[in-house]
Amino acid sequence: MSAKNHRSISLILAGASCTLLGAGAPTKAVAEEASAWDFNTSLLYYGEDGDRVKDFSVSAIAKRMFVDDRYLTLGLTVDGLTGATPSGAIRQDVPQTFTRPSGNAAYTVPAGVLPLDDTFKDTRVAINGSWQQPLGESGLINLGASASREYDYMHLGVNARYARDFNRRNTTVSAGIALSMDSLDPVGGAPIPLTPMLDVGDTSNRLGDQDKDVFDVVFGVTQVLSRNLVVQANYSYSMSDGYLTDPYKVLSLVDGTTGDTLLRTPTPGVEGPSHQFLFESRPDERTKHSIYGQAKYFMNGKVLDASYRYMTDDWEIDSHTVDLRYRIPFGEQRYVEPHLRFYTQTEAEFYRLSLPDTEPLPAFASADYRLGNFDAITVGLKYGWRTRSDDEWSIRLEAYRQTGTVPSSQVIGNQASRDNYPDLNAIIVQVGYRF
Amino acid sequence: MGSPCELVCETPKRANALELTERVAAEAWRIEDKFSRYLAGNIVARINASAGATTEVDDETADLLDFAVTLYDLSEHRFDITSGVLRRVWRFDGSDRLPGAGDVAALLPLVGWHRVSWQRPLLQLPAGMEIDLGGIGKEYAVDRCANIVREARGGPCLVNFGGDLVATEAPSRRRRWKVAIEGESDAQPERIIDLKQGALATSGDARRFLLKDGVRYSHILNPSTGWPVPDAPRSITIVADTCVEAGMISTLAMLKGREAERFLEAQGVVGWCRR
Numbered sequence: 001m002s003a004k005n006h007r008s009i010s011l012i013l014a015g016a017s018c019t020l021l022g023a024g025a026p027t028k029a030v031a032e033e034a035s036a037w038d039f040n041t042s043l044l045y046y047g048e049d050g051d052r053v054k055d056f057s058v059s060a061i062a063k064r065m066f067v068d069d070r071y072l073t074l075g076l077t078v079d080g081l082t083g084a085t086p087s088g089a090i091r092q093d094v095p096q097t098f099t100r101p102s103g104n105a106a107y108t109v110p111a112g113v114l115p116l117d118d119t120f121k122d123t124r125v126a127i128n129g130s131w132q133q134p135l136g137e138s139g140l141i142n143l144g145a146s147a148s149r150e151y152d153y154m155h156l157g158v159n160a161r162y163a164r165d166f167n168r169r170n171t172t173v174s175a176g177i178a179l180s181m182d183s184l185d186p187v188g189g190a191p192i193p194l195t196p197m198l199d200v201g202d203t204s205n206r207l208g209d210q211d212k213d214v215f216d217v218v219f220g221v222t223q224v225l226s227r228n229l230v231v232q233a234n235y236s237y238s239m240s241d242g243y244l245t246d247p248y249k250v251l252s253l254v255d256g257t258t259g260d261t262l263l264r265t266p267t268p269g270v271e272g273p274s275h276q277f278l279f280e281s282r283p284d285e286r287t288k289h290s291i292y293g294q295a296k297y298f299m300n301g302k303v304l305d306a307s308y309r310y311m312t313d314d315w316e317i318d319s320h321t322v323d324l325r326y327r328i329p330f331g332e333q334r335y336v337e338p339h340l341r342f343y344t345q346t347e348a349e350f351y352r353l354s355l356p357d358t359e360p361l362p363a364f365a366s367a368d369y370r371l372g373n374f375d376a377i378t379v380g381l382k383y384g385w386r387t388r389s390d391d392e393w394s395i396r397l398e399a400y401r402q403t404g405t406v407p408s409s410q411v412i413g414n415q416a417s418r419d420n421y422p423d424l425n426a427i428i429v430q431v432g433y434r435f
Numbered sequence: 436m437g438s439p440c441e442l443v444c445e446t447p448k449r450a451n452a453l454e455l456t457e458r459v460a461a462e463a464w465r466i467e468d469k470f471s472r473y474l475a476g477n478i479v480a481r482i483n484a485s486a487g488a489t490t491e492v493d494d495e496t497a498d499l500l501d502f503a504v505t506l507y508d509l510s511e512h513r514f515d516i517t518s519g520v521l522r523r524v525w526r527f528d529g530s531d532r533l534p535g536a537g538d539v540a541a542l543l544p545l546v547g548w549h550r551v552s553w554q555r556p557l558l559q560l561p562a563g564m565e566i567d568l569g570g571i572g573k574e575y576a577v578d579r580c581a582n583i584v585r586e587a588r589g590g591p592c593l594v595n596f597g598g599d600l601v602a603t604e605a606p607s608r609r610r611r612w613k614v615a616i617e618g619e620s621d622a623q624p625e626r627i628i629d630l631k632q633g634a635l636a637t638s639g640d641a642r643r644f645l646l647k648d649g650v651r652y653s654h655i656l657n658p659s660t661g662w663p664v665p666d667a668p669r670s671i672t673i674v675a676d677t678c679v680e681a682g683m684i685s686t687l688a689m690l691k692g693r694e695a696e697r698f699l700e701a702q703g704v705v706g707w708c709r710r
Contacts, residue, residue: 009509010684010702016505019678020498021578027603029633029681031674031705033626034613065627332607335642351643 042432049425051116052210053083057203070133073144079124084116088249088367089277090354091115091418092261097274101248103188106271115424119249131161138165142176155182161218161388172222180214186247193245194361196253196264199272205279228299234292241285250277251367256358261411273356280366286315295399303327315395319345333386339398341378348372353410353420362364372390372421374404379429392435398428436467436573438597442580445507445591445606459580463530463596466576470499471566472519474529479568487562489552497555499568500573504569506683507548513690514683514698517560518547518658519567525656525663527643546658548710574599574636574682581634581678598637601678605631616672616707626668638689638708641672666693674705 007134010369024325037060046055066072089096096115097108130132130144146157159174184190191197198205198218220234252261253276266272294307309321329335348371380398387393388402404421411420442459446452472479483491492500500525506514521540524534545564545589552559560566577594581601584592591604593612602612603661612629615624628635644655653667668687684704688695 009687010704012505012509013680014684016502021582021677027632027676029674029676030631031633031635033707034629086625361685412594412656
């Protein structure tokens with residue numbers, strides 16, 4: 001027996017088992033150790049219409065499961081941004097010349113066209129990592145860190161979240177904090193707020209690096225109400241402190257009667273702005289409060305996910321967001337998920353379409369369309385399927401439309417005949433692969 | 436079976452699940468009642484109390500005895516259903532209380548299948564010797580119960596008797612059973628296995644061992660010496676078509692001691708060994 005071939009042992013055993021059990025051939029076993037790593041990757045394209053912003057983004061999230069419900073998550077995102085974004089200057093019936101943010105060159109925008117700053121090209125690399133593990137009998141703690149780098153911006157952040165289950169795990173209460181320390185090194189230097197755009201080569205109103213800190217706190221409650229319904233409510237507080245101005249945004253200084261931008265003559269022999277533009281100015285603090293409610297309702301495999309968010313801040317922006325997703329499975333491996341999102345916000349207290357020369361300069365002013373009064377709607381559809389090897393693919397297509405209005409009290413003279421808040425349309429295509 | 440037994444099934448109606456569970460439970464109890472060495476009056480008790488007389492056994496018992504003989508041969512006499520008497524001196528309770536060498540040696544004359552006369556269906560066991568089918572019984576029960584589920588067309592079911600288990604089919608939605616192999620502590624599984632179908636059995640001494648002077652004594656005993664097999668892995672998990680095969684391969688590997696991994700490799704089986 002001692003010379004018995006090892007391999008034949010399992011064969012003899014298989015035969016003996018068959019005899020013992022007396023049934024036909026047993027089902028063939030198929031098993032493997034569960035993969036400890038889970039990868040979630042995606043390719044995202046965001047494209048605004050015309051010459052405006054295009055973002056191509058690649059991201060990968062790797063999650064490593066350890067014993068005892070401990071997880072390590074690592075993420076990497078690389079964004080490539082191109083395209084142009086409104087500079088804040090208003091349209092004119094004549095061509096307008098601007099000095100580039102770098103201060104090294106000038107560009108001209110044709111008559112009647114919305115001035116866009118086309119130096120908006122950047123690559124952003126962001127990484128993050130987090131560790132999650134149980135803490136005590138029913139607690140869970142998550143600690144994370146993040147960093148990102150782009151040409152003119154650097155972000156470093158840390159965050160922590162603690163969640164605790166009660167009521168036989170039907171109630172989860174959580175609290176989280178996040179700290180972010182960002183530094184900006186704008187192209188050409190950060191301009192002194194509300195100073196004029198100067199001729200090419202003149203850097204006398206530029207400052208060095210700027211800093212911004214953000215502190216966030218979130219409190220949340222998740223409650224399982226029935227077999228089919230889970231609801232969640234969050235309150236979050238966010239305080240930003242530091243340089244919150246957009247260094248590339250300007251306002252047009254206009255005639256208080258005609259509403260036309262005041263002309264300017266560059267120094268002879270030097271290129272420079274044809275009109276008078278002032279760099280914007282924002283308060284160096286911003287405090288936001290937001291409340292968020294979400295309900296997930298399961299019905300026969302379908303999932304309705306509805307959420308609402310109200311945000312208010314001391315810049316006097318109030319916003320409401322309603323988000324609806326409805327996941328409909330068909331077959332065992334596929335689903336479609338229509339998505340509808342409505343957003344509306346009021347303008348910041350210091351939002352100005354332009355600055356009339358008849359009024360004293362305010363302390364803060366911005367013509368950034370993102371701080372204006374606008375509504376937005378997103379309509380999308382996601383389609384997902386699972387492969388034989390249990391990987392998951394998804395493709396998401398969405399259309400975004402933003403329509404804004406400028407308060408009539410801010411529209412002066414000839415401005416009334418121009419489109420002061422042009423619509424913004426964008427499409428979003430995302431392909432996701434999970435394995 | 437000395438451990439929690441469960442049936443996890445995916446059926447369209449609650450009534451189907453209940454009916455299936457009742458049939459599976461009935462079979463598990465039948466096997467327990469018939470073969471447990473802790474119960475009086477069953478066939479094992481009759482054999483052990485036979486005091487040297489010949490016992491005629493039924494077909495099912497004879498099949499199990501034949502199977503035990505095959506294992507005895509395949510294991511170079513290390514798998515021996517008469518070695519249960521050694522438990523009179525070995526108590527694997529995590530302590531450092533080793534038995535005395537003399538006490539162990541005194542039991543050896545009562546151990547050894549070669550002392551038994553087995554001419555199916557007649558078994559003659561020398562007086563004082565005992566048999567114990569506990570090393571096969573649980574796996575056998577799992578396979579029998581899985582067959583009941585299959586014959587009843589019970590759909591995807593997981594028959595799990597204390598970690599020895601069979602999945603009849605993959606669950607339809609999740610498409611695999613996630614099986615956590617118990618580690619040394621309650622909270623931390625040793626590993627997680629995606630089982631689509633088939634059997635999984637684990638042998639181990641997570642809680643059954645003795646520790647003295649830094650030496651760990653596993654509960655796997657070598658019947659020829661009466662002492663634990665040295666250098667046995669702490670745990671072996673095996674995948675096979677039937678639970679009996681999976682369980683026996685992991686037991687045979689355990690009996691190989693430090694050669695366990697080499698043995699498993701040569702078998703070409705899917706398995707995991709932890710030292």
